[in-house]
Amino acid sequence: MSLQKPLMRGMLGKRLRFHLPIAFSLSLLAAIAFKYAVTEPRKQAYADFYKQYDATKEFNAMREAGIFESVRPSEE
Template identity: 35%
Template sequence: MSELVGKIPKPQMRSLLHRQIKRNLLICGIGVAIAGSYMRFVYGDGQKRAYAEFYRTYDIEKEFQRMRKKGLFDSCDADD
């Protein structure tokens, strides 16, 4: 009868907290590396491209004339 019933393994009580901390730090490190890579390559580079495109097509003289016509400047008359 004793051969049919398997032995229950003893619970691991020593160094349990240390192993869990090591595992959690490893998982956290991998998560931080993935998040950092995402922010650098996907989000950051996308923002750089968007700013570069905006300033490549930005016409400051046209923008100045638009704001002047609205009367936003005190030093210039709003000519229509």
């Protein structure tokens, strides 16, 4: 009793026709999921932060705390 030889001719093409569309669709799905699960909330968080951010107020608070060596606290 002998075993049948495996069919090797055209095997790569046959498997690619099956796996390539699956891989492409899964990668596209992962990219879309990343965009809406990570990127969009991050952009919204930055927009919300900078909507009420006052750079001058922040600078004055750091100056009063003595963080900057070249800027003296104001004598008001």
